[in-house]
Amino acid sequence: MSARRLAIIQPEDFKLSASAKKKISAWVKKYPKDRQRSALIPALWIAQKDAGGWIPEAALREIGDILGMAYIRVYEVVTFYTMFNMAPVGEHHIQLCGTTPCWLRGSDDLIAVLERRIGPRGSVSDDGKLSWVEVECLGACANAPMAQISNAKNDHYYEDLTAENFENLLDNLVAGRKVEPGPQNTRYTSEPEGGNTTLTGTGPYHKTKLINLPNTDKKTKLNYYMPDPKDSRATRGGWVDPDRKASADPTKRGSNLGRDLTKGLVDDDPNKGRPKRAPAKNNKLKTSAQPSFKPKVIYTDGPTDGTPDDLKKINGIGPKFESDLNRKGIYYFRQIGAWKAADIRMVEALIGSSPGRIKRDEWVKQAKKLAKVKA
Ligand code: FES
Structure with a gap:
């Protein structure tokens, strides 16, 4: 510069x-x-x-x-700042990006157009309608090459330029005709030109369903992907597929692989397929029997993050509770440290602990500390 x-x-x-x-x-x-x-x-x-x-x-x-x-x-x-002009400019002032992505995509051709129509960098056309400068990256590289064109009212980006559409664009500006900002080809924003180039296959995790999008009666095809849960973080919380088979042996549990994880998220009754919470009787938690719904605790499919932690280091957890917790997929301090009130109530019901005990004995606080020491 x-x-x-x-x-x-x-x-x-x-x-x-x-x-x-x-x-x-x-x-x-x-x-x-x-x-x-x-x-x-x-x-x-x-x-x-x-x-x-x-x-x-x-x-x-x-x-x-x-x-x-x-x-x-x-x-x-x-x-x-090059956005501030220190000398008079034309009615439409063009800042043409000449940085590498725009240069690789043909900004030299656009510069040739500007030099022919207006003059060297920093010139104003004879009729005072156009002026131009070359600037560094304007942050729209996905739509390179591009230019920002400012006038009294607007400062718009014009993208996906070619020598040909740029000439037309300048003709329209000079003639006072309306020019749509944004991509000057068939793109709407920065999506792939000519349609998707990725996520189009029919691989094992690729699924399609027809859904009703908001504000339209038409069915629209939705492609979605179901990653193998084994590839994701071992520890996670939230809703567990109700069809998933819970087994006492973590290594034999069913996985979400191949299941429609969008169930209840699009176009379906949001409660369809979700576990139903049994109405509480007399506001008392069931402690003797197993809850009638599947666990919604932070769990793993096994001790997937290496040797399980010695949960007995938490005051209040003995060998029996530890083995109960392991059977429910809880092996690490950090899992317990992430429990919220709802998780605690659930765990108490699952392992038959008296209500309030986990909070009173401060399992979560202890677990957080132990997890920190371990880290
Ligand atoms: S390089 Fe031109 S907008 Fe980024």
């Missing part, structure tokens, strides 16, 4: 308009009394729009006065 300096020819008497000052003062009020210079960037932006797309020296000084800043500080910011 070349050195940026104030334009040699400056307007004789520029003053910010009343509406620009009002907008700046609204920004200034957003900051504490001794931090009002934080409004500098929005103030400069407002001044640039007010002055017709660039910042005259008089505007720079006026903003310095408003914010109580040395003019040189304002100057440093204006010269640093």
